[in-house]
Amino acid sequence: MIFRQLFDPTSSTYTYLLGDSGEAVLIDSVYEQVPRDLALLGELNLRLLASLDTHVHADHVTGAWRLHQRCGSSMAVAEAAGAALADRPLRHGDRIQFGSRHLTVRATPGHTNGCLTYVLDDESMAFTGDSLLIRGCGRTDFQGGSPQQLFASVREQILTLPDACLLYPAHDYRGITVTSVAEERRFNPRLGGDVDEGDFAGHMNNLNLPHPKLMAVAVPANLRCGQPEGGEGEVPPDAQAWAPLTLRFSGVWEIEPMTLLEHADQVQIVDVREAPEFIDRLGHLPGARLVPLSQLKDRLDDFDRDRPVVAVCRSGVRSAQASVLLAKAGFTQVANLAGGMLRWKAEALPVAQDVA
Numbered sequence: 001m002i003f004r005q006l007f008d009p010t011s012s013t014y015t016y017l018l019g020d021s022g023e024a025v026l027i028d029s030v031y032e033q034v035p036r037d038l039a040l041l042g043e044l045n046l047r048l049l050a051s052l053d054t055h056v057h058a059d060h061v062t063g064a065w066r067l068h069q070r071c072g073s074s075m076a077v078a079e080a081a082g083a084a085l086a087d088r089p090l091r092h093g094d095r096i097q098f099g100s101r102h103l104t105v106r107a108t109p110g111h112t113n114g115c116l117t118y119v120l121d122d123e124s125m126a127f128t129g130d131s132l133l134i135r136g137c138g139r140t141d142f143q144g145g146s147p148q149q150l151f152a153s154v155r156e157q158i159l160t161l162p163d164a165c166l167l168y169p170a171h172d173y174r175g176i177t178v179t180s181v182a183e184e185r186r187f188n189p190r191l192g193g194d195v196d197e198g199d200f201a202g203h204m205n206n207l208n209l210p211h212p213k214l215m216a217v218a219v220p221a222n223l224r225c226g227q228p229e230g231g232e233g234e235v236p237p238d239a240q241a242w243a244p245l246t247l248r249f250s251g252v253w254e255i256e257p258m259t260l261l262e263h264a265d266q267v268q269i270v271d272v273r274e275a276p277e278f279i280d281r282l283g284h285l286p287g288a289r290l291v292p293l294s295q296l297k298d299r300l301d302d303f304d305r306d307r308p309v310v311a312v313c314r315s316g317v318r319s320a321q322a323s324v325l326l327a328k329a330g331f332t333q334v335a336n337l338a339g340g341m342l343r344w345k346a347e348a349l350p351v352a353q354d355v356a
Contacts, residue, residue, distance in 0.1 A: 011060035019046045020099025027052045029063030039249045050074040054129025055115040056081045056222045058215040065226040075225040081114025085225040106157045110150020111138030125166040133169045134179045140204045147204035151197045242308045252320045255335040257344045267308045272322045282341040283351035308333035316340040
């Protein structure tokens with residue numbers, strides 16, 4: 001089984017990818033991170049079957065609808081949440097299949113009235129959303145939350161899993177990635193040890209926390225499974241518009257050699273190799289400008305920021321670094337030549353060998 005834990009630094013949200021036999025599910029996707037998730041799915045050759053949300057989030061917008069538009073994946077959330085566009089409303093005991101594996105749905109309300117925990121088939125891991133955080137839990141003061149309900153949910157549905165079961169939350173604000181049933185049963189200051197329902201309710205009813213900053217935007221959007229308020233016509237682009245590009249999981253946009261050849265008259269090509277390499281047996285792209293990577297930062301003004309820039313090197317490694325540098329410097333249309341000059345030459349595309 002393939003398992004990846006992904007992170008959104010803006011909302012401190014963890015997104016989880018589980019895959020098997022070419023099929024995958026995503027748990028707690030983030031709208032702005034959909035291009036990243038699509039890149040990873042593509043690189044791992046996985047077909048997304050469903051986006052699963054543990055609850056209606058108040059601090060970020062789910063990527064479920066955006067992923068549905070791109071992949072045709074189902075949008076799954078608790079039936080109790082009442083999300084209007086969910087095409088797979090989930091109840092306690094439901095199974096979500098991917099490849100030869102499955103997740104079992106456990107209803108764990110209390111943080112909100114529609115919280116779910118997803119448990120892997122062998123009970124080796126569970127995804128708890130905000131019902132149980134690492135040494136903590138989600139608040140209970142809005143969206144139908146209830147400390148009594150959350151106490152029962154965690155004690156009866158999560159902490160009854162095997163001691164060694166790894167627990168993965170929807171958030172952690174300290175950078176901690178995972179815990180276990182045994183740890184939380186013993187060390188969770190709100191829900192572990194000898195804490196009873198009265199202790200827990202007394203604590204939760206006196207947190208006096210401000211509402212999440214994005215709550216007024218996030219909750220209505222998530223009740224639409226992340227669909228923009230204006231409807232289907234407002235999907236943000238997942239790629240740069242000037243040419244067909246591929247976003248790698250590393251965050252670098254790549255352009256295929258033949259695509260670059262077709263768009264060569266529209267772009268600025270920067271070759272970031274050293275001068276002797278520019279005229280070696282591989283040659284260089286016609287019209288390319290030689291700017292070694294070590295000099296690029298000091299020569300950014302050599303390029304028009306309103307036109308696309310394609311970075312090139314021998315194999316695509318140095319030019320990927322150049323692409324990142326250009327993007328950080330404010331260039332918004334940047335791509336790396338996939339495979340560099342080695343791939344360009346292998347595809348028998350035109351080269352030049354004149355001195356720069």
